[in-house]
Every structure is written in structure tokens, then in C-alpha cells.
Amino acid sequence: MIRFALLLALVPLSATADVPPLRIDIPVPPPKVCIGDTTCPAPAAISKCQGDALVVDVRGAPDRFLDKSVSIVGSLEKDGPIATCTKWGCSAKDRCCNSCDHQVVIAPTSFNAKDAITFTGDKRFQCHGDDTGVCCDVPLNKPIRFTGLLSKRDGRLHLASPTLCVP
Secondary structure: OEEEEEEEOOOOOOOOOOOOOEEEEEEEOOOOOOHHHOOOOOOOOOOEOOOOOOEOOOOOOHHHHOOOEEEEEEEEEEOOOOOEEOOOOOOOOOOOOOEEEEEEEEEEOOOOHHHOEEOOOOHHHEEEEEOOEEEEOOOOOOEEEEEEEEEEEOOEEEEEEEEEEEO
């Protein structure tokens, strides 16, 4: 880390003797690296499914599965094309000053936006980054089996605290 030293001479107005300068070190943070200028780390590995599970298709009539533990096969996708970002006015020199989050949803097979299942409040299913891009901790666009409690809020399906495995 680069440091700048600030030297101050504290001389009382009534003093006649030399007073040594007071040194104050001020740390300077390293320059920020934008997500778009790096490679995202590999997402966490998901283990292979053990045993069989009854996998349900919630697209047609999801209400019959509400408040029940269900297994769904689908892939993780970003919820829409735009991440939610802070609104700091970035300069040309600091093109990645905003922090951004992008919610991830389950896209059941033959994905349709209205079929997306969310994970409200589960930090495992968000991508994080800045104005130049986001990195995700989970693999996107790969078949995964999700098992959890299905509910409906604000017209959208939610899966609470799901377990994940690769079918």
C-alpha cells in the first residue's frame, strides 16, 4: 500500500525552542480494479444428486405445490438484463464507482420470464460487481435440481432455502 506522510510543525506561539515535526501517515488505497477488466472466479461446485427425487413441473398449475417441499429442475439465470446499481456519478477516470447486484432466478425448462422462481433474501443467488459487469458465485445456464419450500409472493414463485445438486 502506498502511504503519504504529512509533516506538521506544531509550534506554540509562546515557544522559542525548536519543536520536532509531528508525522502522520495517511494510507492511500490501491487503485480500484473494475470487474470488466478481470476474470470472474469460478463459481462454487455443486455436487451430483444422490438418489431419485420426484421432480415437479410448476409451470402449469403451481398453486397445488404451494407450501410444500418440491424438487424442480432448471437452470440459474440472471433475472432480467439489468443489474441494480448505486447511482454515484462516475467520472471517466473511475468508470466503475457504482456497486451492482443482479438477482438470480430458477428458469424452469423452456424458460419464460413469468415462470421464473426467485430466492428472496438468499445471498447465494446474487451476482455482485460494478458498472462494468458482475460475477456470480453460482453456475449459470447449467441444469440443476433445486429442492425447497415453494411459496408465492407478489405474484411470483419463491423457493425457500433450497438445496442444489446436479442431476
